[in-house]
Amino acid sequence: MINIILFGPPGSGKGTQAQKMVEKYGLLHISTGDLFRYEMGNNTPLGIKAKQYISKGELVPDEVTIGMLKNKVDANPMVNGYIFDGFPRTETQAIALDEFLKLKGTSITSLLALEVDDEEIVKRILNRGETSGRTDDRDESIIRNRIEVYSQETAPIFDYYALKDKSIKIAGIGGIDEIFERISTILDTFVSA
Ligand code: C5P
Ligand code: MG
Numbered sequence: 001m002i003n004i005i006l007f008g009p010p011g012s013g014k015g016t017q018a019q020k021m022v023e024k025y026g027l028l029h030i031s032t033g034d035l036f037r038y039e040m041g042n043n044t045p046l047g048i049k050a051k052q053y054i055s056k057g058e059l060v061p062d063e064v065t066i067g068m069l070k071n072k073v074d075a076n077p078m079v080n081g082y083i084f085d086g087f088p089r090t091e092t093q094a095i096a097l098d099e100f101l102k103l104k105g106t107s108i109t110s111l112l113a114l115e116v117d118d119e120e121i122v123k124r125i126l127n128r129g130e131t132s133g134r135t136d137d138r139d140e141s142i143i144r145n146r147i148e149v150y151s152q153e154t155a156p157i158f159d160y161y162a163l164k165d166k167s168i169k170i171a172g173i174g175g176i177d178e179i180f181e182r183i184s185t186i187l188d189t190f191v192s193a
Contacts, residue, residue, distance in 0.1 A: 003084070005110070026080045030087070040054070057142040110166050112183060116173060
């Protein structure tokens, strides 16, 4: 199995690149943000709870997010591997993910970190907000809070996997296909390994 954490700040292109990775490598894309939005759209108890946090650009509590992620993986066992997009967002989530995969006899292959600077991110997300229907994409102060939460809580996960020699940086600026080429070059080495 090839299990990839697609890492990077909000608006760094994780969802876009994940789609292309699904097409080329047949991995299952799990976006915790998309899962929350699905629950919110259906007004489920989970969605109602998540909305309290997401509307402010804060993180949903670890136990909620971890439980939802495990359910999604368990519901899709027969795959070549997973692309984790937007998860883990905290070190607690990273530890939980590693333990969970270990129980399944597998592990994270690599963390690929898309690097994009803050001002570019704000521009991209506001632009996406014109069509995404996401209220958290339309308000610059919420976007800046998401970036702040990312640097405080999420960015340290890069180092967590770097200690395991699994973290790789990828320049997230340029055309979509150009960035995908960079990702492919790395994934191809795992496929042929
Ligand atoms: O990943 P994405 O940017 O789509 O996530 C949207 C929002 O969902 C985040 O800003 C955060 O409020 C919430 N989220 C979370 N924990 C995660 C993933 C997303 O709290 N692991
Ligand atoms: Mg996304």
